[in-house]
Amino acid sequence: MNEQPIVFAEPRTPSSFALIRVLGLVALISGLLIVLVYQWTLPTITEQRRLALEQAVFQVIPGASRLASYVVNQDGVHAQNSGASGRALYAGYDADGNLIGIAAEGAAQGYADAVRLLYGYSPECQCVTGFRIVYSRETPGFGDKLETDPAFLANFEALDARLNAEGTALANAIVTVKHGTKTKPWQIDAISGATVSSKAAGKAIGDSAQVVIPAVHRHLKAEGQL
Amino acid sequence: MRPDLTQPITMDTFLRGIWRENPVFVALLGMCPVLAVTNTATNSLAMGVSTLFVLVCSNMLISMLRHFIPKQVRIATYIVIIATFVTMVDYILQAVSPTVYAALGAFIQLIVVNCIILGRAESYASKNPVLSTAVNSVGMGLGFTLALLMLGSVRELFGMGSLFGVSIFGDSFQPWLVMILPPGGFFVLGAWLLLFAWWRERNVRKAVVEEAVHAR
Amino acid sequence: MQGESLTFVFLNAAIINNFVLAMFLGICPFLGVSGKLKTASSMGAATTLVMLISSVSAYGLNVLLSSFEIEFLRLISYIAVIASAVQLVEMTMKKFSPGLFRALGIYLPLITTNCAVLGVALFQTAKEYDFLQAVAYSLGAGAGFTLALVLMAGLREKLELSTVPRIAQGAGLSLMLAGLLSLSFMGFAGLGG
Numbered sequence: 001m002n003e004q005p006i007v008f009a010e011p012r013t014p015s016s017f018a019l020i021r022v023l024g025l026v027a028l029i030s031g032l033l034i035v036l037v038y039q040w041t042l043p044t045i046t047e048q049r050r051l052a053l054e055q056a057v058f059q060v061i062p063g064a065s066r067l068a069s070y071v072v073n074q075d076g077v078h079a080q081n082s083g084a085s086g087r088a089l090y091a092g093y094d095a096d097g098n099l100i101g102i103a104a105e106g107a108a109q110g111y112a113d114a115v116r117l118l119y120g121y122s123p124e125c126q127c128v129t130g131f132r133i134v135y136s137r138e139t140p141g142f143g144d145k146l147e148t149d150p151a152f153l154a155n156f157e158a159l160d161a162r163l164n165a166e167g168t169a170l171a172n173a174i175v176t177v178k179h180g181t182k183t184k185p186w187q188i189d190a191i192s193g194a195t196v197s198s199k200a201a202g203k204a205i206g207d208s209a210q211v212v213i214p215a216v217h218r219h220l221k222a223e224g225q226l
Numbered sequence: 227m228r229p230d231l232t233q234p235i236t237m238d239t240f241l242r243g244i245w246r247e248n249p250v251f252v253a254l255l256g257m258c259p260v261l262a263v264t265n266t267a268t269n270s271l272a273m274g275v276s277t278l279f280v281l282v283c284s285n286m287l288i289s290m291l292r293h294f295i296p297k298q299v300r301i302a303t304y305i306v307i308i309a310t311f312v313t314m315v316d317y318i319l320q321a322v323s324p325t326v327y328a329a330l331g332a333f334i335q336l337i338v339v340n341c342i343i344l345g346r347a348e349s350y351a352s353k354n355p356v357l358s359t360a361v362n363s364v365g366m367g368l369g370f371t372l373a374l375l376m377l378g379s380v381r382e383l384f385g386m387g388s389l390f391g392v393s394i395f396g397d398s399f400q401p402w403l404v405m406i407l408p409p410g411g412f413f414v415l416g417a418w419l420l421l422f423a424w425w426r427e428r429n430v431r432k433a434v435v436e437e438a439v440h441a442r
Numbered sequence: 443m444q445g446e447s448l449t450f451v452f453l454n455a456a457i458i459n460n461f462v463l464a465m466f467l468g469i470c471p472f473l474g475v476s477g478k479l480k481t482a483s484s485m486g487a488a489t490t491l492v493m494l495i496s497s498v499s500a501y502g503l504n505v506l507l508s509s510f511e512i513e514f515l516r517l518i519s520y521i522a523v524i525a526s527a528v529q530l531v532e533m534t535m536k537k538f539s540p541g542l543f544r545a546l547g548i549y550l551p552l553i554t555t556n557c558a559v560l561g562v563a564l565f566q567t568a569k570e571y572d573f574l575q576a577v578a579y580s581l582g583a584g585a586g587f588t589l590a591l592v593l594m595a596g597l598r599e600k601l602e603l604s605t606v607p608r609i610a611q612g613a614g615l616s617l618m619l620a621g622l623l624s625l626s627f628m629g630f631a632g633l634g635g
Contacts, residue, residue, distance in 0.1 A: 014296045022295060026303050030310035030518065037314040038514045044321035052324060109450075112631045113459060137459075139631070140385075140406050254613055257469035258557040305525060305554075309518040316517070332564045335517050339555045341470060408464050409625040416617030423609040 057090045060120030060130045061101035064092030070226070072104065072212050077219040077226065089212060091226045092120075099226055101129060102216055106208030110200035113137040115146075119205045121161060121213060123220065128159040128174070128205060136197075143197030152191045152198065160185035161209055167221075168214055176202030235358045243365030249342045250373035251422055256342040260374060261411035263333050267390045270378025272326045274371025276319065276334060280311045281343050281370075282363045285351040289359040292352050304347045305338070312337045342370060380414050381405045448578040451571070455582030458631055461558045462590035463624040468558030472591060473616055475549050482595035483588065484542055485549060488531060490584025492553050493562050495527040496520070497580030500563035501573055520563045521554075528554045558587055593623060 058064050071078045073086030090103040102123065107116040115138065119131035130153075138144050146152060164171040172186040176199040182189035190198035220226060249255045259277070264270045284307050288295075295303050316334050319327045327334065337343070346366055351359045379389055385405030387395040404410050446454075461467045468489070475485045503519050532550050535543045543550070553559060562583045566576045597619055606615060 013298070019296055019299050023299055023302060023306075026291070026295075026306055030306050031515075033310050034313050034514055034518070037317050041317040041321040045317065048321065048324045109446075113454075140403055254473065255470070257473065258466050261469060262466035302522075302525065305521055306518060309521050313514060313517050317514070332561065332568065335564055336467075336557045336560060338517060338521055339557045339560050341552075341555050344555055404625070407628065408466065409621045409628065411466065412617050412621030412624055416614050416621060419612075419614035419617060420609060423612075423614055427609050 053090075056118050056132050056134070057092055057103045057120075059132055060103050060118055061092035061122075062120075062129065063094055063100055065095050066093045066097070067091065067103075068093070068226075072215050074211065074215075076215050087208060087212060089216070099123070102212075102226070104208055104212045105134070106204035106206075108200045108203035108207065110136060110138050111143050111194075111196045112139065115197065115200040115204055117201060117204050119156075119208070121209070121216075123216065125158060126160075126162045128156055128161050128209065130156050131201065131205060133201075138194070138197045138200075142191075142194040145191055145194060146197055146201050149191050151189065155182070155188045158185070159188065159205075161213055163214060163217060167217055169210055170206075170213065174202060174206035174209060235361055239358055240361050240365040243362060243367070244369040244372060247366075248369045248373060249366055250370060251418065253342075255345060256340040256370065258336060259333050259340065260377065261408075261415060263330055264374055264378040264381055264411060264414075265385065265406040266329075266382045267375060267378040268326070269329050270374040271371070272319070272323075273330060273333065274367070274374045276315045276330075277337055277340060277342070277370055278364070278367030279315055280308065280337050281346060281367045282360060284308045284311045284343060285346055285359050285363045286356055288347050288351040289354060289356045295352075300352065301344075301348075304344060308343055308347070309338050342366065376418060377411070377414055380418075381410055385410060446575065448574060451575050451578040452582035452585070455579050456586035456589065457627070460586045460590060460627050460630075461561065461583045462587055463620070463627045465561070467561040468556045468587055471549060471552065471556055472587075472594060472620070473613060476591050476594040476598055476616075479592065479595045479599060481545060482591040484546060486584070486588025486591045488535070488546060488550065489553055489556060489559065489587055490581065492524070492527050492531055493559050493580045493584045493587075494577070495530070496524045496559055497562050497566060497576050498573075499523045499527065500567065501571075501576045504567050516567070520560060524559050524563070525554050558583060590623070594620065597623075 054067060057067050068091045069080040070089040070091065071080055071082065071084050071086045072089040073084060075084075077089065078084035078086070088105050091099055092101045092103060094100050100122070101120050103118050103120045105116065105118055107114050109115075114135070115133065116135040117131050117133050120129045121127070122129050133147050136144065136146070138146070159174065160172065161174065162171045163169070170186075172184070174186055174188065176188040176190050176195075178195060179190050179192035188198065188202040190202075216226070243249065247253060250257075250260050256277075259273050263273045284304075287307055288304060291303075312335060315337070319330075319334060346363060350362055354362070382405075383389055383394060384402045385407075387393060387399035387401050402410075405414065455461065459465055462469065462472050471485060471489070476482050500520050500523060503523060504516065507513055507516055507519065528551065531553075532543070535546075535550070562580050566579050569579075571579055594616075598616065601615070601619075610618075
């Protein structure tokens with residue numbers, strides 16, 4: 001097909017310089033506007049993020065009133081700005097500055113998409129003390145009961161996460177079992193009708209705990225504090 | 227440059243976006259956010275207002291620059307302008323309400339590719355003065371928001387038994403979960419369209435009958 | 443998330459969280475171009491190609507933007523890349539396959555405003571996929587988009603042969619069909635768990 005360009009009342013094509021000038025000018029205005037808004041909202045956004053993080057961490061470490069951020073990986077616990085990559089780890093302190101718990105992130109594949117959560121661990125009782133879902137697209141009415149089902153939450157009043165004798169791993173891996181078959185303190189009793197989502201939550205905590213908890217205890221033993 | 231097809235600003239400039247040319251129910255534009263974020267009335271409202279803001283601001287700017295933008299690069303220019311305002315909304319919403327921002331997720335950024343905005347820029351803002359563009363865009367934006375709310379309220383009401391988070395039916399209500407799941411979006415929008423089609427059909431039939439009666 | 447296998451990333455984007463039927467991305471072409479089976483499949487292929495190009499470019503761009511710490515320009519640069527990728531596909535197609543180019547007509551430039559394409563770029567950034575995962579993700583998203591389009595086109599071709607009440611003709615009925623398709627795709631959830 002030989003296409004004839006249909007010319008309306010367009011007398012001449014502007015030079016490429018004119019086109020570039022216009023595009024450049026528009027890009028300049030855009031850039032200015034964006035930077036302006038970015039600078040203007042940045043303090044508020046940072047503050048909101050900090051508040052949200054504090055709220056989440058304090059919820060999984062009952063009694064905490066101050067937190068410090070770390071990064072944890074196979075090698076151990078690092079300061080947040082040390083450049084080490086790994087899982088985010090938060091240490092919670094009470095009003096007197098005593099370490100009363102740590103919070104770490106975990107993630108596992110759930111029913112619809114990944115389930116990401118933040119769980120709390122108490123070094124004193126060597127147990128997981130609670131969790132909070134950070135992101136989930138689990139089916140409403142089934143998988144989203146994780147945070148509200150009282151029987152499921154009862155698992156986390158004191159979920160056993162003791163280390164083995166060498167301190168290299170958990171003595172008993174955290175596992176999720178079918179509803180009504182929990183017999184051991186390190187087992188999680190799944191929600192009836194939402195076994196996949198419950199297993200995802202259990203796996204997210206269990207996988208993360210295998211790395212985080214030994215590292216934290218090594219660090220505590222070597223440094224005496226966190 | 228194209229001549230201004232200046233039309234006087236009338237009530238119609240404003241109203242046609244809300245009803246007769248409603249972007250969602252009549253033109254079937256911008257379907258992605260319409261279906262994706264309307265699982266609750268609150269999300270629908272937030273999405274509608276964000277889109278309204280981007281629509282009005284970007285189209286006013288485009289209208290201001292309309293004599294200045296060469297035809298050859300107009301689409302690129304429009305997209306850059308729209309993306310600018312979307313980025314602004316993105317940051318402002320993050321600062322104002324992180325909860326709503328988390329619920330809407332990436333769909334705020336996806337406002338860039340909402341066909342309504344580019345469509346308005348191309349068919350209205352590039353040919354009309356600033357004031358009439360503003361009025362028309364506000365109408366279109368409100369029409370979009372209204373449509374989102376109509377979907378969102380129905381889905382939240384049946385899917386959770388509440389409206390704007392306030393429980394309506396009480397605890398004994400067994401929610402229709404399908405309504406807040408993806409298929410519910412398709413079903414509710416389809417149902418609204420069928421309802422409108424039925425209503426239009428009935429009006430046409432009524433008019434025909436009345437004409438026949440008068441003819442006697 | 444790190445460490446997801448490539449097969450899983452692909453399946454997740456194509457079937458479990460199908461871009462059209464579960465995430466509501468790319469609904470406009472889904473309703474607009476799903477009339478004929480032939481057009482639907484070519485549209486799917488063209489969109490997949492654009493997705494792949496923009497996903498790879500978006501990955502590079504994100505690395506660049508992060509290294510300069512100017513992430514607030516992400517949206518603008520992504521959309522610019524997508525618009526150029528569409529132009530590129532359009533020119534290539536015009537040269538090597540003019541027939542297909544004419545068949546897709548107006549819908550080719552519209553790929554720019556297909557939310558699924560920008561969606562791929564934004565979601566892969568949000569999920570922090572590495573390069574190979576990003577490629578698998580974009581291919582999966584393209585496959586899912588094509589699948590939804592082709593399924594819908596098949597249904598609508600059948601529908602042309604049946605009598606439908608007057609008020610249900612057009613978009614209303616298509617949406618109801620899409621709802622049923624979406625309902626059946628929900629059965630794939632849990633594949634990864």
